[in-house]
Amino acid sequence: MTSIMTPAGLSECAGPAREHEGRVAIVTGSTSGIGLGIAEALAACGAAVVLNGFGPEVEIEATCRRLAEAHAVPVRHDDANMLEPGEIACLVERTARAFGPCDILVNNAGIQHVAPIEDFPPERWDAVLAINLSATFHATRAVLPRMKERRFGRIINVASAHGLVASPFKSAYVAAKHGVVGLTKVVALETAESGVTCNAVCPGYVWTPLVASQVAQQAAAHGLPEEEVVRKVFLAEQPTRRFATVEEVAATAAFLCSAAAASITGTALPVDGGWTAH
Template sequence: MSTIMTTAGLNDLAGPPRELEGRVAIVTGSTSGIGLGIAEALAARGAAVVLNGFGPAAEIGGLCRRLAEAHDVPVRHDPADMGKPEEIACLAERTARAFGPCDILVNNAGVQHVAPIEDFPPDRWNAILAINLSAAFHAMRAVLPRMKARRFGRIVNIASAHGLIASPFKSAYVAAKHGLVGLTKVVALEAAEHGVTCNAVCPGYVWTPLVAGQVAQQALAHGLTEEKVIREVFLAEQPSRRFATVEEVAGTVAFLCSPAAASVTGTALPVDGGWTAH
């Protein structure tokens, strides 16, 4: 019996189209979790990728080799501390020297702390705003001039459902993510006539190794099953009653970086299972 394979079937086997071939992408906070998934999605579409984040040198070197070999693209790691503006500027310059000017910037680096506002340590407030908000400002400021000059750029800021709504005990995180959504809109307006788009992606709870560890800790601390913690604590406000996946968030970012999204700018796109529809 002969087998007939459709064009769609051939495309599925081939993986995603390499529509970002020749583009240079910086993804901050990308040595694990959502950021690594985003880096992989961009590499799979042909972009040269600069990873950024902390971790053991041998492990990070292995990540770079794996991505480069799997997707036949250049990959390097930059150790810039996203809490330090001068290092963020150096990240943009080192990228330009190694691969060429940045075409795609994904601001993903983030930190969190949970406490009532009267107990919230000021140093944690400052650190969260520095990494989750100010770092995005400094990175965009560093790459925008060359993007405008070349009349192409894609900026995606990884905000959160908490950039659109609030939860108690997360004052710094909610403030930073709301600020990031506002900053996204300003940059989108300023860059719109220069071929540069700027959007925010707002995930709800995403299943990552970090979240898996938090579920286990909560279950142990409260004497509950992990299933009960997931349903009644983590996903209580997420109508889909399932975690988003790293691949879903990464696919959304890849779309916003694609030619098809050239007219999508200034948006805050939830990937939250309906959480912000309440």
């Protein structure tokens, strides 16, 4: 399913707030949560946005319409499967045909599986690596030639605090996110003189509907109050003892896409309440 929405009128925003006017952004895994927050932040800066991800068609259509009307930008949804390299390449080509070549790529799509290594299903390992790491490579590979030709590009890889430190029972996720941080550095070095930057954002625990449901499930499973689950499980390693917000992560990503961040490349920037300061 592919949908496209165009704005009904002109935006009242001007100046730096609309510095991505005329730019084209692809945000993978963006029909909810962090990805959607980043897409909205880029739309607010004037970029045409391609959403990617799964969900009820009526909800995705409503999201496209809301972003287009709120920010006066074209918004498109593409349901390319991030497990398939061919579909990722087609996502980039369909974007170019609809809006023009991709100027901003946000690699956000990701999945998780938790289990001890000896019990970790090999097929889940393969899937986590494919979506969290390999899809980042395939999408980056697809957009780079045109970014280099135009001497402008911003690649933001949504890694994780788990791209910098480890936790038990998350072997595939930790391996993939460490790989994303390494890939970020390689891309930054290879594009250093081309006008393209590549950075990783490394969130700690972020309050999203998915995390809210996980808190509720853990509380029910262990017979504990949700507040205790949050304190002892989710935020045990996060010194601020609060969840980061989607808006905080989105604002960080948007800054890294800005002209002010033109000399920032190859970084892994934590948004983790001090987790990785331990």
